[in-house]
Amino acid sequence: MEAVPARARGYVACVALLAVLCVLPLPATHAPWWALALLAALYAACEHVVGRRLGGTFYPVLLAGAFLLPPAAAALVPLPAALFARVEQRPVWLRRVWRAAQPSLAVWAAARVHGALGGRDAVVGCDFPYALVPAGAAVLAFCLVLAALDGGILATAEHVPLRRAWRGLLSRSLAPVAVHGLAGLMMAVLWRSPYGPVAALLVLLPMCVSCWVFAQYHRERAAHQATIRALVQAVDIKDGYTRGHSERVGQASVMIARELGMDDERVEVLRFAGILHDVGKLGVPTRLLRKDGPLTPEERRIIELHPEYGHEMVRGISFLGEARTAILHHHERLDGSGYPYGLAGGQIPECARVVAVADAFDAMTSTRSYSRARPVETAVTELERCAGTQFDPRMVAALARALGRHGWHPAVTADEAPCGIPAQEPVTGSRSGAPR
Amino acid sequence: MTALRLIHGSAALVAAAALAVTFWSGIHERGVGLAFGVLIAVGELTRWSGAQVRQAAPLGTAGSLSYALLGADAGQPTQHDAPQVVTIVLAASLLGGVPHIWCGRSPTLDHLARRVLTVGFAAVCFQPLYNKGVFTQWSGPAYAVLLVALLVLTALCDAVLAAALAHSRTRWPFGPLLRDELRGLLGIGSAVCATGAVMALAVAVAGLWALPVFCLPLLLTQLSVRRYAAVRATYRQTIASLARATEIAGYTPAGHARRVAALSLAVGRDLGLTEAELTVLEYAALMHDIGQLSLVDPVPAGATAALPAQEQRRIALLGGAVVRQTGVDAAVAVVVERQADPCREQPLAARIVRAVNAYEEKAREAGSDGPLRALEELRLATAGDYAPEVVESLARVLSRDCLTLPVAG
Numbered sequence: 001m002e003a004v005p006a007r008a009r010g011y012v013a014c015v016a017l018l019a020v021l022c023v024l025p026l027p028a029t030h031a032p033w034w035a036l037a038l039l040a041a042l043y044a045a046c047e048h049v050v051g052r053r054l055g056g057t058f059y060p061v062l063l064a065g066a067f068l069l070p071p072a073a074a075a076l077v078p079l080p081a082a083l084f085a086r087v088e089q090r091p092v093w094l095r096r097v098w099r100a101a102q103p104s105l106a107v108w109a110a111a112r113v114h115g116a117l118g119g120r121d122a123v124v125g126c127d128f129p130y131a132l133v134p135a136g137a138a139v140l141a142f143c144l145v146l147a148a149l150d151g152g153i154l155a156t157a158e159h160v161p162l163r164r165a166w167r168g169l170l171s172r173s174l175a176p177v178a179v180h181g182l183a184g185l186m187m188a189v190l191w192r193s194p195y196g197p198v199a200a201l202l203v204l205l206p207m208c209v210s211c212w213v214f215a216q217y218h219r220e221r222a223a224h225q226a227t228i229r230a231l232v233q234a235v236d237i238k239d240g241y242t243r244g245h246s247e248r249v250g251q252a253s254v255m256i257a258r259e260l261g262m263d264d265e266r267v268e269v270l271r272f273a274g275i276l277h278d279v280g281k282l283g284v285p286t287r288l289l290r291k292d293g294p295l296t297p298e299e300r301r302i303i304e305l306h307p308e309y310g311h312e313m314v315r316g317i318s319f320l321g322e323a324r325t326a327i328l329h330h331h332e333r334l335d336g337s338g339y340p341y342g343l344a345g346g347q348i349p350e351c352a353r354v355v356a357v358a359d360a361f362d363a364m365t366s367t368r369s370y371s372r373a374r375p376v377e378t379a380v381t382e383l384e385r386c387a388g389t390q391f392d393p394r395m396v397a398a399l400a401r402a403l404g405r406h407g408w409h410p411a412v413t414a415d416e417a418p419c420g421i422p423a424q425e426p427v428t429g430s431r432s433g434a435p436r
Numbered sequence: 437m438t439a440l441r442l443i444h445g446s447a448a449l450v451a452a453a454a455l456a457v458t459f460w461s462g463i464h465e466r467g468v469g470l471a472f473g474v475l476i477a478v479g480e481l482t483r484w485s486g487a488q489v490r491q492a493a494p495l496g497t498a499g500s501l502s503y504a505l506l507g508a509d510a511g512q513p514t515q516h517d518a519p520q521v522v523t524i525v526l527a528a529s530l531l532g533g534v535p536h537i538w539c540g541r542s543p544t545l546d547h548l549a550r551r552v553l554t555v556g557f558a559a560v561c562f563q564p565l566y567n568k569g570v571f572t573q574w575s576g577p578a579y580a581v582l583l584v585a586l587l588v589l590t591a592l593c594d595a596v597l598a599a600a601l602a603h604s605r606t607r608w609p610f611g612p613l614l615r616d617e618l619r620g621l622l623g624i625g626s627a628v629c630a631t632g633a634v635m636a637l638a639v640a641v642a643g644l645w646a647l648p649v650f651c652l653p654l655l656l657t658q659l660s661v662r663r664y665a666a667v668r669a670t671y672r673q674t675i676a677s678l679a680r681a682t683e684i685a686g687y688t689p690a691g692h693a694r695r696v697a698a699l700s701l702a703v704g705r706d707l708g709l710t711e712a713e714l715t716v717l718e719y720a721a722l723m724h725d726i727g728q729l730s731l732v733d734p735v736p737a738g739a740t741a742a743l744p745a746q747e748q749r750r751i752a753l754l755g756g757a758v759v760r761q762t763g764v765d766a767a768v769a770v771v772v773e774r775q776a777d778p779c780r781e782q783p784l785a786a787r788i789v790r791a792v793n794a795y796e797e798k799a800r801e802a803g804s805d806g807p808l809r810a811l812e813e814l815r816l817a818t819a820g821d822y823a824p825e826v827v828e829s830l831a832r833v834l835s836r837d838c839l840t841l842p843v844a845g
Contacts, residue, residue, distance in 0.1 A: 126510070126641055126642040128642050128643060128645035128646075129645060132649075179652055182649050182650070182652050183653045185649065186649060186650055189638065189642055189646075190634070190637060190638060190641065193640075193641040194576045195579060195580045195637050195641070196577045197577075198580045198581060199577070199580040199633075199634065202584070202630045202633050202637075203630075206627040206630055206634075206653050209627035209657055212623075213624070213657065213660040213661050213664050214660045217660060217664040217667055220664065220667045220668055221667050224667060224670060224671045224674060226762065227671070227674050227675065227678065227764060228674065230758075230762040231674075231678060282681045282685060282729065283681065283684040283685040283686070284685075309685075312684050313677050313678075313684055314677055315677075316673050316677050316680075317674055317677050318673060319670050319673075
């Protein structure tokens with residue numbers, strides 16, 4: 001990331017050149033200078049507040065510019081924001097040029113499309129159902145140009161293959177930009193109305209509040225994940241197991257769940273089930289968990305309380321859903337000799353059977369204080385031997401298939417968010433056994 | 437209860453008068469009224485049934501306000517008067533509320549009374565003067581500014597009403613409630629007001645098409661506020677569960693953390709903490725014993741208040757370290773680790789947690805007249821231990837809720 005490849009520099013230069021070409025006919029147009037200055041200042045202010053403090057970009061002003069000004073003038077609106085914005089990463093000027101040129105081209109294209117469809121008259125005349133057509137087309141053009149240029153910079157600077165760079169860029173941005181476009185349209189209409197720019201400014205307030213709340217949401221969500229992570233780390237440290245056991249169990253559970261074709265929501269719940277399966281060990285004295293020698297029956301009984309402790313702890317966390325029963329029953333065995341309730345066969349909840357297999361697999365393949373790590377193949381053979389008595393054969397087979405397809409690359413994510421575990425290539429369809 | 441009766445009574449009076457006048461004089465511009473009625477009803481339909489949020493139906497509120505301040509439709513001056521505004525808003529709100537009542541959710545009389553009174557206020561301020569032509573010389577931007585000023589006034593009235601209602605329902609002090617309501621105006625409150633003004637202006641310029649076009653951004657705001665509320669609720673559940681770890685490990689009696697948190701919140705409200713401070717206080721109270729997880733041997737019955745000061749401080753510091761690790765707001769960790777300091781050096785939240793924790797432990801030990809004896813012990817304790825103003829506030833809170841031992845969860 002330190003050195004920007006030459007072709008990326010060339011790409012940015014080309015985009016900047018195009019932007020300059022777009023602005024060139026400016027002296028020939030009768031641009032309302034004060035409106036341009038006001039919009040540009042407004043955009044810079046919004047970017048300063050929304051973009052820097054909250055993250056994300058704020059398009060309503062840009063799109064209002066595209067609906068109000070001739071294309072050459074509209075292309076100038078993003079300029080001051082890019083020049084005065086603080087850029088943290090080097091090379092500073094290259095980034096500034098990029099941030100000015102990219103939205104310039106997009107706004108120019110939007111204004112061009114909007115003008116060609118007669119949008120400016122529709123805005124002035126408040127020709128209402130029709131005014132939505134040029135505005136919609138302009139939003140589409142805006143998104144297309146943004147996505148195309150973004151894909152280009154990904155391809156040149158980060159060496160992402162073009163096809164992958166463009167995948168999803170457009171579909172992801174279309175909905176939010178469309179909402180911003182409606183706000184921009186309202187701004188433009190009010191701007192041209194007798195009430196003037198003052199009324200147009202009012203449109204920005206709800207949008208700003210929306211951005212602010214959205215940022216709060218993300219902050220709170222990150223804090224929540226950090227808390228869960230801390231909970232898990234506390235268990236890992238207390239248990240003296242190798243670091244990251246819980247997260248690896250989460251990962252293996254996800255692999256099994258995907259292989260079984262569960263939907264995304266359920267896969268996510270199973271990730272949490274795997275991560276939190278041993279949370280009840282917080283309630284077991286550390287002395288017992290770390291004891292080296294054989295356990296007395298009394299001590300064993302206390303340790304075997306941990307699924308119930310864990311269930312008691314997470315009982316009140318509603319988003320965990322099914323994961324709570326998985327935590328309670330992950331030590332049940334298929335033949336009914338497990339604990340805490342001695343359930344057998346189909347009585348054991350499906351998610352608990354998944355977590356049981358994942359837990360045993362990671363216990364075998366990681367180094368413990370009392371045993372060395374075994375290779376993946378040995379562990380799978382061992383699981384298959386116990387399938388039917390201890391484990392559900394369906395889950396064991398799913399794990400074996402998933403391992404055969406993707407291998408076992410436990411990410412060392414003790415310092416990352418649990419949800420940040422890089423998902424393996426999503427399994428698409430084919431549930432029939434793949435050749436190992 | 438008098439304030440509650442007063443508000444409900446005057447709302448009923450306003451509604452009855454508005455209905456009577458509307459039946460007498462008929463409805464002007466049915467199309468516009470219908471469009472706004474549908475908007476308000478939809479807003480009510482999508483209102484949140486969940487826990488306490490300041491603005492449960494932003495779309496409905498914005499729609500009602502903009503109808504109250506509507507002066508023209510696509511350039512043509514409108515004729516509707518204030519009683520008609522109240523009638524339509526009332527009818528639409530009731531219609532939108534029917535499915536909620538059908539589903540067995542509690543009827544929202546307070547909400548309706550507030551809506552009627554604030555909308556009535558805005559409409560009475562605006563419509564008679566507008567229909568007499570007083571605002572004709574307010575051209576262009578000045579008119580927009582006028583609308584905004586009216587809305588700010590209305591929002592202030594609404595905040596006072598909301599605080600008065602909350603005060604008479606919960607008996608929490610009025611001042612902090614009003615302050616929290618006013619602070620809430622800056623967030624989604626301002627978005628609702630701005631949307632109300634924009635819709636009124638946009639309909640005046642572009643006709644009724646402006647309504648659906650401008651609903652969308654507000655719906656977006658509503659959506660993100662709802663998601664924010666959801667993730668906050670989830671976070672609270674996680675913290676409460678984390679706090680139960682000590683109970684499950686047998687370090688503290690069942691329900692202790694929850695009871696301390698509830699009582700601390702009540703005391704914090706009584707002392708006039710802001711909502712953000714209350715959140716910190718609640719989290720800190722829930723996790724105040726978490727340092728005991730780091731002990732090798734449990735303290736008997738988790739009664740930390742009886743330990744020597746040095747030991748108490750050590751446990752508090754351990755707890756602070758755990759809380760810091762969990763990534764909760766750093767202010768929470770500060771409260772947890774300073775809960776055993778001499779009270780003069782403590783932040784207010786830490787004083788509250790300390791006093792309430794000691795009360796809870798003492799009251800539990802002492803049996804049937806425990807609460808009274810525990811309070812007495814707190815009052816007589818050495819001056820440096822428990823802050824007198826917190827103990828007095830605790831006494832007030834307890835006398836309000838009757839001096840009984842809460843049922844163990």
